[in-house]
Amino acid sequence: MEIAVISGKGGTGKSCISAAFATLSEKIVLADCDVDAANLHIMFNPEKEEEQIYIAGQEAIVDYSLCDNCKKCIDYCRFDAISYLNDKIVISPVLCEGCELCMRVCPTRAIDMKQNDKSRMHSGKFRNGIMVYGRLAPGEENSGKLVNMVREKAKLLSKSHNLKTIIIDGPPGIGCPVISTITGVDKVVIVTEPSISGINDLKRTIELTLKFNPKIYVIINKSNLNNDISNHIEAYCKDIKVEVIEKLPFCSSIVEAMTNCKSIMEWEPKSKIANKINMAFKKITNN
Amino acid sequence: MQIIANPGIKKTMKIAPDKSFKIAIASGKGGTGKTLVATNLFYVLKKNIDNVALVDCDAEAPNVMGFYNNYKFNSDYDITLKAPVIMKEKCNFCGKCKEYCSFNAIFLIHETIQVVYDLCHGCGACFFACKYGAIKEKHLKLGKVSHYSNGKESSIIESRLKIGVLSSVPVIKASINESDKNQICILDSPPGTSCPFIQTIEKADYVVLVAEPTPFGLSDLKQSVETLKTMNKKYGVIINREGIGNFDIYDYLKFENITILMQIPFSKKIASCYSKGDILVDFMPELQNDFLSMFNTIIN
Numbered sequence: 001m002e003i004a005v006i007s008g009k010g011g012t013g014k015s016c017i018s019a020a021f022a023t024l025s026e027k028i029v030l031a032d033c034d035v036d037a038a039n040l041h042i043m044f045n046p047e048k049e050e051e052q053i054y055i056a057g058q059e060a061i062v063d064y065s066l067c068d069n070c071k072k073c074i075d076y077c078r079f080d081a082i083s084y085l086n087d088k089i090v091i092s093p094v095l096c097e098g099c100e101l102c103m104r105v106c107p108t109r110a111i112d113m114k115q116n117d118k119s120r121m122h123s124g125k126f127r128n129g130i131m132v133y134g135r136l137a138p139g140e141e142n143s144g145k146l147v148n149m150v151r152e153k154a155k156l157l158s159k160s161h162n163l164k165t166i167i168i169d170g171p172p173g174i175g176c177p178v179i180s181t182i183t184g185v186d187k188v189v190i191v192t193e194p195s196i197s198g199i200n201d202l203k204r205t206i207e208l209t210l211k212f213n214p215k216i217y218v219i220i221n222k223s224n225l226n227n228d229i230s231n232h233i234e235a236y237c238k239d240i241k242v243e244v245i246e247k248l249p250f251c252s253s254i255v256e257a258m259t260n261c262k263s264i265m266e267w268e269p270k271s272k273i274a275n276k277i278n279m280a281f282k283k284i285t286n287n
Numbered sequence: 288m289q290i291i292a293n294p295g296i297k298k299t300m301k302i303a304p305d306k307s308f309k310i311a312i313a314s315g316k317g318g319t320g321k322t323l324v325a326t327n328l329f330y331v332l333k334k335n336i337d338n339v340a341l342v343d344c345d346a347e348a349p350n351v352m353g354f355y356n357n358y359k360f361n362s363d364y365d366i367t368l369k370a371p372v373i374m375k376e377k378c379n380f381c382g383k384c385k386e387y388c389s390f391n392a393i394f395l396i397h398e399t400i401q402v403v404y405d406l407c408h409g410c411g412a413c414f415f416a417c418k419y420g421a422i423k424e425k426h427l428k429l430g431k432v433s434h435y436s437n438g439k440e441s442s443i444i445e446s447r448l449k450i451g452v453l454s455s456v457p458v459i460k461a462s463i464n465e466s467d468k469n470q471i472c473i474l475d476s477p478p479g480t481s482c483p484f485i486q487t488i489e490k491a492d493y494v495v496l497v498a499e500p501t502p503f504g505l506s507d508l509k510q511s512v513e514t515l516k517t518m519n520k521k522y523g524v525i526i527n528r529e530g531i532g533n534f535d536i537y538d539y540l541k542f543e544n545i546t547i548l549m550q551i552p553f554s555k556k557i558a559s560c561y562s563k564g565d566i567l568v569d570f571m572p573e574l575q576n577d578f579l580s581m582f583n584t585i586i587n
Contacts, residue, residue: 008348010317010478015503036479037315037510039503058389078369078411094489094518099389099410138514141482144453172317172478173347176453195562197322197350204348207450225555226562250555255531258501 002151002185003284004033006170006178006209008201012193013221015039016254018169019263020277023128029163030126031154032133033147033181034171041122043261046131049124054149056116056140058098060091066110073102073111094139116140123153130157144176151180165285174208187284188214193222194229202233206242216242217284223247246280248273307467310585311344311491313476313484315507319497320527320551321345323561325475326354329443330566331578332471340469342462344487345477346430346446346455353564355435358443363433366446366458367426368409373400377421384413384422405453430458432465442469455483463490480514488515493585494522495548501532505539512543523584528553548581 005018019040022030032040060081067089074082074089081095082102091102091111103111118137123130132154134146154166170181182188188209192202202218209216218237223230230247237244257267265274312325322345329341343351352358371384371393378400385393385400392406393413404427414422430448446462448455455477463486466472474491477483488494494515498508508524515522523546526536530553540547551557551574560570568575 007317009350010348011319012317036481036484037317037507039316039506042502042506076411076415078409092489094485097408097410099408099412100387101410101412101415104387104412105415136481138480138510139485139517141485143479143481173345173455173483174450175347175448175455175483177481178347179451179453193562196353196564197348198562200350200353201348204450211451222558225558229562250558252531255501258503259532261502 001164001187001285002166002168003187003189004168004170004181004185005189005191006181006205007172007191008174008205009193009198010172012191012198013254014172014191015169016258016264017189017191017219017221017277018167019043020265020274021167021281023263023265024278024281026165027129027163028165028167029129029154029158029161030131031150031166031168032131033150033168033177035134035136035143035146035150035177036171038133038135040169041131041133043258043263044126044131045261046122046126047124048122050122052121052149053117054119054121054134054146056119056136056146057142058113058115059093059096060098060100060102060111061114062089062091063110063112064088066108068108068110070107072105072107076101076105119146121146121149121153123157129163130161132157143171144180147171147177147180174204178208182209182212182214184212185214187217189217189219189284191219191221192233194220194226194233196229199229199233199236203236206240217280218242218244219280220244220247222250224249245283246276248276307469307472308586309463309466309472309474309491311474311476311488311494312497313488313494313511314478314497315480315511316499316504317478319499319504320525321478321497322350322354322475323527323567324495324497324525325473326351327567327574328578328582329473330568331575332473332582335579336471338469339471339473340466341443341473341475342466343443343445343475344459344462344483345475346448346458346462346483347477349445349447351443351475352435352445354566355443356564358435358437361434361436361442363431365431366429366461368407368429368457369411369424370404370407370409370427371402371413371422372425373402374421374423375400377419379419379421383416383418387412387416408454430455432458432462434465456486459483459486463487480510485514485518488518488520491520494520495525495585496522497525497527498536499528499532500526500534500536502535504532505536508536509539512545523548525581526550546584548584549577
């Protein structure tokens with residue numbers, strides 16, 4: 001069973017809650033799909049048993065010995081990635097989407113493609129199972145594809161090690177890496193917080209998630225920071241028939257735990273908040 | 288440029304008068320306080336400078352307008368992608384368009400041909416490939432760019448991704464282009480270090496990274512700094528929620544010789560103020576000078 005933990009807004013406590021879910025009791029596979037800000041390996045320090053290269057797309061480069069400055073590539077590029085500067089053609093690696101059209105239209109064959117191969121996927125044992133995490137190299141793209149690769153690897157490991165549950169820590173937002181994270185998962189846990197931004201992002205995240213038909217659970221984290229908005233979120237969820245399974249109070253021991261590279265379940269297993277997270281997880285896995 | 292007399296802003300601004308100066312507020316980790324900084328910096332600057340714009344580039348989770356509901360809606364327009372439509376009556380199923388598509392967006396088996404619009408980047412390669420004139424293009428809606436103002440020149444430009452669309456990049460690009468006529472622009476960046484973040488900071492003259500002093504915060508800050516180094520950008524760091532976590536971030540910043548532009552203490556008062564969509568400097572006026580001196584550091 002794949003359980004994805006996401007949140008439209010960043011910093012609502014997704015990773016801390018995923019980490020708590022990952023250290024309850026049963027051994028699990030943990031997939032860190034927040035590939036441009038992967039953090040759980042810091043907390044769990046997994047063994048690096050396997051490393052795989054991830055090709056994060058490609059970019060066009062010019063061979064100036066062949067280029068005769070006809071500028072046909074500039075006319076065809078729809079991403080404004082090519083310009084003519086100081087008497088030569090310049091392709092911005094940032095704006096280039098790697099579509100190859102410039103290469104194809106170039107009459108002197110002066111453009112070639114270079115693969116971006118600095119991103120990696122790691123997997124290995126950690127103290128409560130197996131962990132898979134992707135690390136997108138700075139500035140590289142196609143994070144959705146890397147998310148898919150991490151999920152595929154997690155599924156393989158879950159089969160080969162007979163670990164039934166896969167916990168996926170997802171990225172913020174509602175774009176491509178999030179869509180890749182929730183496509184086809186069994187259950188989605190949305191972590192929100194009681195702020196104007198939190199509720200707006202929650203609405204957009206639910207709307208997106210509904211398109212994929214998983215079972216949805218909402219956790220309101222730091223709920224006592226604004227009780228009015230927390231109540232408002234509950235009423236909204238009730239209206240659209242999405243279950244709010246737990247309200248977690250703001251709790252400084254979560255940050256203390258993280259600072260000590262522990263999940264809250266490991267740091268204060270008997271605390272009230274640990275108990276609430278435990279209850280929430282039971283609800284998620286039992287129905 | 289015109290600056291209203293105010294001791295808070297130095298008159299020796301080293302900004303070319305005919306060029307828009309863009310400051311991106313960014314962070315690798317989500318929820319570190321980007322929008323808090325962007326909305327407050329905008330608030331402080333518009334008291335002092337005409338013609339300042341705030342651009343909400345976090346098209347997946349746009350939240351700036353939650354803090355400025357006194358601004359009035361002016362106009363909006365749709366951002367679209369030119370995607371192919373294959374006219375089957377002219378198609379001879381040669382497969383050249385499929386071969387030219389770098390994004391696997393064209394599906395062809397025997398005499399069945401289909402475009403997978405979610406994968407299409409709108410590059411036009413298939414259109415170029417087709418020798419039978421069987422491909423025409425249609426506009427696919429990706430999102431919206433909206434303008435808001437409070438009557439004066441100060442304005443807010445919001446990018447908003449349509450739900451279910453994969454890439455926010457074209458919407459973000461359009462929103463930033465819209466702000467070119469403003470002298471000072473504050474770009475509230477999306478989190479992370481991949482395409483949406485890159486598109487935002489690509490246009491920035493200076494990047495303010497907002498980080499929190501925790502192990503996760505530090506790890507994501509390092510990733511952002513590495514990205515900015517490869518892009519040759521000028522940048523500095525705001526430490527938000529100072530007091531939580533540990534001191535490792537300070538050692539890192541010292542080692543890398545990175546300027547700390549400002550520190551915002553951790554307090555429930557700030558969190559509660561932010562949660563309601565209030566502007567912080569209204570409640571903590573002492574922060575106003577911190578924002579102004581940060582701005583002076585940035586532009587000089």
